[in-house]
Amino acid sequence: MSCKISKSALINGLILAAVIILLLALPAWAGDPTGTATGSAADIPAAQAGTPTLEELATAAGKLKIGLNFVWTLLAGFLVFFMQAGFALVETGFTRAKNAAHTMAMNLMVFLVGAVGFFVLGFGLMFGGLGAVANLGGTPPLTHELTAGGWGLLGLKGFFLSGDAYDVGVFALFLFQMVFMDTAVTIPTGAMAERVKFSAIVLGSFFIAMFLYPIFGNWVWGGGWLAQLGAKLGLGHGAVDFAGSGVVHSIGGAAGLAGALILGPRLGKYRNGKPAAIPGHDIPMAVLGTIILFFGWFGFNPGSTLSGSDLRIAVVAVNTMMAGAVGGLTSMLYTWWRQGKPDPSMMCNGVLAGLVAITAPSAFVNGPVACLIGAVAGILVVWSVYFFDHILKIDDPVGAISVHLVNGLWGLLAVGLFADGTYGAGWNGVGADSYLGVAGQGVTGLFYGDPGQLVAQLINMAVAFAWGFGASYVFYKVLDKIIGIRVTPEAEEQGLDIPEMGALAYPDFMLTFGDTYSTEAISTGQPAYDKRRREVAVHN
Template sequence: MKPYMKIETGDETMDLATLSQGLDTIWVVLTAAMILLMEGGFALLEAGFVRQKNAVSIIMKVFVDITFGALVFYFVGFGLMYGRDAFGFIGTNGFMMTGDLSHISLNITHDTYWLFQCAFVIAVISIVSGAVAERIHFRAYILYTIAMTALIYPMAGHWVWAAGGWLGKLGMIDFAGSAVIHALGGFSALAAAIFIGPRIGKFTADGKSNIVPPSNLPLASVGAFILWFGWFGFNSGSTLSATNGSIGHIAVTTMLAAAAGGAACILFTMFRYKKADPPMVINGSLAGLVGITAGCAFVSDGIAIIIGAVCGIAMVLATEFLESKRIDDPVGAFAVHGVSGSLGALAVGLFAQPELTQGIGQGYYGLFYGGGWNLLGVQALGLAVISIWGFLLTWCALWLIKRVMPVRVSKDEELVGLDVGIHGVPAYNQEHDFLDLEKLKLNQQQHDHT
């Protein structure tokens, strides 16, 4: 093939560079839309895991994620994350997509790139929403969403993914965000769950955990399947190119890790509990997806299966550990995202293969493939910094918010349910034409006490 060709299209002549940019643009917009569809998955998953009286509250938080998250990232977050670097820590321009962005050298427009990154930031805040379900105050959640999308996530992302970011210059590899998105979101979720405290009645006086049955497991499973679908956009879309030869391999490792995570949970819970545990199996597949996100382009199919299986089992053990420490995480946000994201980031330092990391740099492959300890050490350092950053900044943000408004709903609002107590409407009208909300609150309180 000649190095330069033109394609005749009727009366127009299109050069290959223009065609390539068009294909890449379509690919990135399409995969960004797939990632945004994951918000529907988060909504269904979390609504199915929580009690019926809090389903509307979950949906409203997801709308906060999408609306406030997109706007704040446009005005502030993108500039801090991808603006021109200052000292390896923060971006200094690009707010509202203005200014010189020539340092972002891509085959797509900056608007297209913003859309893809916007989908990522919305996913990060959605991780935290599940950990504080059924008791966080709606207004406080809006303020925390602003903090996460304006500062907490953009700065961590700059360190790894932006031109000049200090962790990226050290050599940290996080292809689609096991650390930057999932570990950050998971440890932020852990901080939020500890800060806000457990749901009323979740733990007995002697520390034993009461089971809070999910309201709708079929709904939760559909949410998980939507997330699984969107993950192909999450991982494969991170190539930012429709002609990248690794897209197929990335999709295969993504699929195998998710399958291994779910299968491992089926077998492990059958052994541990004598029955396959449906919520654990749902989260097990998601744990596998989280774990493979960092290394999906850089590990073999077999290693993807191992990563998925290990993350699935680790998720079960982490869930049990949190319960033993009286930390209430209704949807398993930390176990799925924090633990599996950490394992996935470290797995790159162990299993990244030289033939799959060509073009990244010398020595950027795993310990078990002759890369030595360098990459593993960088991965561990980056993971620790990002996790601590997410935990501490989330704690500080909630502490500041608490100075100006309640972070947690009142006892009566929690007992009635956030749907009626905060939003004034239940998820299901039970075929009543007109709702007596005061009577509904009283009935809900009586039901909860019994």
């Protein structure tokens, strides 16, 4: 039996439903559509509900401010964490298809290893003697610093986030700083890609997360000796690095340089002393990764205020945006002029170079100067890639050394030159004095009247390179002697996905190679080629 509804009955039913809905909507039954009645004195905890005292109002206002800072800091940390996806896409896109699973896996693994290492030891070494972080409610447990003659060397509190470090302010600081550490740990994977053992990156990540990064981080951000150059020696505000051009990027880039130098170039990279291009397999993937990194940088730099109530966030965000944009633009135009084509890979590295360079000075400079810093970075990264590739013959598959080490140092220098004194009063305990309500002096560079700040920044740059490269070189050299950090020539020729990971990134495709290495190349690991190597993806 079937039931048919006539067309007229259906129309009448719809009209009736519409009338009913209209009748229900006409009365003003809404609760509080404008929000004017939502949030009142009744929402403030008080001994007598609805009539809070002045002290209770002040307490509620303080909690609201710190709560806003917590939310902003954690949200910024989540944005920085998402940068891991950007790094994975950039590095994988710039390398070959036969190593895609290996490169992606490294970028995931370094976060897992880094988080554990920083939780166990790194955070305590870096921030154990920091003292109060007013924006996060004080963090009172972090007050134990190893010193020598009054100069801070290492933190001694907060390991495993245990004991009285079980504190909401400490936990908020840990999450934000942990994702910064993860950026530093990720950088060497790009410089060492396509010929490094997965196990070497695992051990190297523990080393960076537990020792290399936090020790230098303590010296700059944890109240250590570089931060004290201003208070103790009168050198400006001491070493100033707002969001990590030096602490994060230069240290990670220096570790990548040490690893790439010990590994040596990829097979086939140099023939008769001249570098041969080894194109990445997926430029669109790398471009997408660059856009994700750009997005995440709005957590990286503005988030470093650790305060949703610090209105300087607007300046930091715009400076970050403009330096990244101008860096990519100048890199594109310069490459277009020199080579006749706007190389998309160099455009990506120009964007990242501008973002790295503005990371240290982003809070201390004005908009035009931010554009200048980005423009210099865009040209500098092109020159640097050529210098490492052609002059020093150090093989860096993704340009990580040029982007992060070189432009990280440029960012530190830019603070010493261009900081305009409008922000940073009290930074590292300097310039906080005021008289009759007039704010103290902010961070000021050479061109605005303080040569001492430039001296502090030059010391910061020298120490960042010496520590980052020197300690990493020793570590990777020792590790190479113990386990060997480079894969066999056969594994490198085949691609690292199967030999190292046991899984192909693209199992539906077969990678074939038109040219092979000579017997001498396989036995010695030298790039002796019979003719130019080709890599072709052929569908099964």
